[in-house]
Amino acid sequence: xxxxxxxxxxxxxxxxFMSMLRAEMVSVTxxxxxxxxxxxxxxGQQNGFAHAGAITSILDSACGYAALSVARAEAExxxxxxxxxxxxxxxxxxxxxRASVKRSGKTLCVCTADAIAFSxxxxxxxxxxxxxxxxxxxxxx
Amino acid sequence: xxxxxxxxxxxxxxxxFMSMLRAEMVSVTxxxxxxxxxxxxxxGQQNGFAHAGAITSILDSACGYAALSVARAEAExxxxxxxxxxxxxxxxxxxxxRASVKRSGKTLCVCTADAIAFSxxxxxxxxxxxxxxxxxxxxxx
Amino acid sequence: xxxxxxxxxxxxxxxxFMSMLRAEMVSVTxxxxxxxxxxxxxxGQQNGFAHAGAITSILDSACGYAALSVARAEAExxxxxxxxxxxxxxxxxxxxxRASVKRSGKTLCVCTADAIAFSxxxxxxxxxxxxxxxxxxxxxx
Amino acid sequence: xxxxxxxxxxxxxxxxFMSMLRAEMVSVTxxxxxxxxxxxxxxGQQNGFAHAGAITSILDSACGYAALSVARAEAExxxxxxxxxxxxxxxxxxxxxRASVKRSGKTLCVCTADAIAFSxxxxxxxxxxxxxxxxxxxxxx
Numbered sequence: 001x002x003x004x005x006x007x008x009x010x011x012x013x014x015x016x017f018m019s020m021l022r023a024e025m026v027s028v029t030x031x032x033x034x035x036x037x038x039x040x041x042x043x044g045q046q047n048g049f050a051h052a053g054a055i056t057s058i059l060d061s062a063c064g065y066a067a068l069s070v071a072r073a074e075a076e077x078x079x080x081x082x083x084x085x086x087x088x089x090x091x092x093x094x095x096x097x098r099a100s101v102k103r104s105g106k107t108l109c110v111c112t113a114d115a116i117a118f119s120x121x122x123x124x125x126x127x128x129x130x131x132x133x134x135x136x137x138x139x140x141x
Numbered sequence: 142x143x144x145x146x147x148x149x150x151x152x153x154x155x156x157x158f159m160s161m162l163r164a165e166m167v168s169v170t171x172x173x174x175x176x177x178x179x180x181x182x183x184x185g186q187q188n189g190f191a192h193a194g195a196i197t198s199i200l201d202s203a204c205g206y207a208a209l210s211v212a213r214a215e216a217e218x219x220x221x222x223x224x225x226x227x228x229x230x231x232x233x234x235x236x237x238x239r240a241s242v243k244r245s246g247k248t249l250c251v252c253t254a255d256a257i258a259f260s261x262x263x264x265x266x267x268x269x270x271x272x273x274x275x276x277x278x279x280x281x282x
Numbered sequence: 283x284x285x286x287x288x289x290x291x292x293x294x295x296x297x298x299f300m301s302m303l304r305a306e307m308v309s310v311t312x313x314x315x316x317x318x319x320x321x322x323x324x325x326g327q328q329n330g331f332a333h334a335g336a337i338t339s340i341l342d343s344a345c346g347y348a349a350l351s352v353a354r355a356e357a358e359x360x361x362x363x364x365x366x367x368x369x370x371x372x373x374x375x376x377x378x379x380r381a382s383v384k385r386s387g388k389t390l391c392v393c394t395a396d397a398i399a400f401s402x403x404x405x406x407x408x409x410x411x412x413x414x415x416x417x418x419x420x421x422x423x
Numbered sequence: 424x425x426x427x428x429x430x431x432x433x434x435x436x437x438x439x440f441m442s443m444l445r446a447e448m449v450s451v452t453x454x455x456x457x458x459x460x461x462x463x464x465x466x467g468q469q470n471g472f473a474h475a476g477a478i479t480s481i482l483d484s485a486c487g488y489a490a491l492s493v494a495r496a497e498a499e500x501x502x503x504x505x506x507x508x509x510x511x512x513x514x515x516x517x518x519x520x521r522a523s524v525k526r527s528g529k530t531l532c533v534c535t536a537d538a539i540a541f542s543x544x545x546x547x548x549x550x551x552x553x554x555x556x557x558x559x560x561x562x563x564x
Contacts, residue, residue, distance in 0.1 A: 011187045015185065015186050016184070017184045017191075017195055018192075019183075020161070041157055042157050043157070043161065044157040045155075046152045050158075051159075051201075051202075052198075053195070054158055054194070054198070056194050056201070057192060057195070057198070060192075060194050060197070061192075076187075080226070080531065080555060081533075082193075082224070082225060083222065083224040083225075084222060084223060085221070085222040086220050086221060087385040088385070102369070102410060103369040103407070108503065108557070128392070128394075128412065130365055134530070221362075221390065221414060222363065222392075224365055226525075226533050228525070228526040228533060229526070243508075243510070244510040248416070251363075266526070269533070269553065273414065273508065275389070293469045297474065298466070298467040299465065299466045300474075302465045302466065324443045325440045326438065326439040327438050328434045328437040333440035334480075334502045335440065335476060335477070335479050335481070335484070336440055338476050338479045339477070339479070342474075343474075343476070360509070362508070363506065364475075364506070367503070367504040368501070368502050368504060
């Protein structure tokens with residue numbers, strides 16, 4: 001495993017919230033990350049769909065780790081801000097957040113990510129994120 | 142308890158994800174909602190701070206229920222989109238999301254919310270949301 | 283010229299602000315629109331770069347018309363909200379906003395757009411938008 | 424006039440795009456700025472309302488100068504990103520963008536702003552912005 005992937009996977013393993021959600025890191029390349037979230041009733045909102053907050057959680061982690069995958073060796077990443085559009089009800093057997101780096105600067109990194117629902121082998125984009133990450137040490141916003 | 146509050150609390154009680162996070166509804170008035178999230182290591186990100194996704198989850202629910210508190214009796218509410226700025230590390234004993242309606246139209250409702258961290262009796266705003274909700278039946282986006 | 287293109291171009295021609303900016307509609311297909319903005323000192327910010335507001339103006343119009351290009355014949359489109367990330371200084375001979383529909387629902391339409399700067403034949407993405415549009419009659423938010 | 428106000432007004436005077444829009448700086452305090460935009464048919468969209476891009480332009484400048492008003496003496500400010508919600512049609516004799524600093528950090532500054540339409544002495548909030556600014560020298564995102 002290459003250095004950037006080790007670093008990303010080690011940091012992801014420390015995110016207890018990802019374990020609570022039973023989310024897993026699927027893939028890491030320089031500039032892209034995929035995270036998988038299984039559906040369960042526990043993450044539901046009032047209609048039983050996955051809560052927008054659960055979907056946002058994997059989108060945010062995926063964007064952060066996409067940024068980290070291209071960061072300098074010693075740098076860390078924190079979320080500055082993000083916007084999420086919910087495109088369809090979050091119904092499915094599981095969800096994948098697919099993030100990629102749009103532009104990486106000296107201090108900031110802009111990422112985009114889609115959340116895709118998988119049901120009986122069919123895919124549907126259910127949400128999309130546009131996010132700004134900051135490389136640390138630098139301070140948090 | 143008035144009709145709007147009953148409706149909001151009943152819907153909140155159906156959000157299993159809020160139970161998973163041990164989040165509680167603190168208060169409901171026409172146009173405002175407060176939700177409380179206790180800190181625990183389980184909701185942490187890589188540094189042990191509360192994950193931005195957990196904070197976003199209570200901000201989103203608070204905005205949605207602020208919208209529902211002023212909706213017509215038969216209407217439901219879904220999230221169209223939101224933006225969150227993370228203002229400081231999410232460190233604290235617990236967090237409160239305070240949402241209020243900025244403008245309620247026929248179809249859409251725009252809400253704002255702050256997330257406040259409480260540590261040893263001190264308060265600090267750690268995140269802020271600007272969100273668009275849609276009144277249903279109408280379709281989801 | 284097909285019906286959707288006529289409708290889009292006729293509406294664009296009524297946007298006096300686009301004339302003030304000397305912006306032109308470059309292309310229209312079902313679900314995509316390109317608008318061109320020439321650089322001039324008049325649209326500058328304090329450093330002489332094109333003002334983020336000028337770039338946002340063509341991104342917003344491009345997203346609105348991408349939505350209109352797929353709308354029902356009698357529908358109009360208004361902007362609900364948008365987010366813009368500025369990725370690099372807006373330096374160039376001219377700029378193109380390239381918008382496309384991400385998801386079109388019954389009431390709302392989510393669009394994305396990039397702004398590209400052209401300098402001496404070189405292209406650079408300088409900004410990106412994620413926007414929500416509403417089909418009217420329906421009310422404005 | 425105090426130093427911070429001089430610096431803000433001098434930078435605003437260099438924004439040619441504000442002159443093109445005939446926008447004026449109304450007031451500057453440490454952490455708040457107001458900019459006034461007169462309505463004219465020239466800044467209209469297809470229905471004659473002020474274009475969202477024109478409104479966004481004064482919101483963005485107001486947020487940037489609110490950040491600059493609290494920046495270190497030698498620092499400049501650039502926009503990282505912003506989100507705008509359009510709350511009502513931009514109809515009025517003139518518009519005021521009222522910005523204030525929500526949180527100022529070492530590198531980034533988060534601001535909020537409302538755009539208010541004035542018609543025959545009546546006020547109406549027509550748009551709201553949540554924005555991230557960066558203090559320079561530091562690089563632009």
